[in-house]
Amino acid sequence: MDYFFNFLKLFQGLVAKNVKITHLGLDNVSSICAIDVAYKGNIGFAAAIRKADNQIEKRVISGNIDLPYVPGFLFIREAPIMIKALEGFQCDLILVDGHGLAHPRKSGIATVIGVLIDKPVIGVAKSKLIGEIVNEGNREYIIVNGEKVGIKSGKYFYSPGNLTDLDDCISLSSKGYPDILKLADKLSKEAKK
């Protein structure tokens, strides 16, 4: 199992080299998607929500997830089913439950998904994985190796996944925890029942 995770690290290194940190601008976003996964034993239930104008589309799929959860390697468990759940949903921005750049190898699940499907992604996590929280101005930044890799707002952590930047994260966080993520969380948890 040792060489397996070593391989995953190499993969994450490749992902990190291909991330594009660019400003998206939430004003240009008219369609947005969110995904979350809930479990019932080894079965994962992925919920994808798409919101455009006032139209909301939902999708839930399920599948076996046997690999163990190891901090820093969440993507190997959830990225495959999340990508599948998003299939066919056109979105200007995707919100993923987990970190993006705020990761030991700058390759959290939001980054992996964003690079693989080449779409704008922002990672929103409920707890910290790495970094120290530093107050500057009126905000709390997630600092890793002296670099601002994300921002903390309230009890949540936002970091760029792909084709977005810190400013986008700040804009998003200023609106509070996204309703669409709450919906995805709720839907996935309902599905496992």
Added chain:
DNA sequence: GCGACAG
């Protein structure tokens, strides 16, 4: 060796 550790 010890603490930290997305979901």
Added chain:
DNA sequence: ATCTTGTCGC
């Protein structure tokens, strides 16, 4: 993430 009762707070 999930297992779970009562309990503190808005």
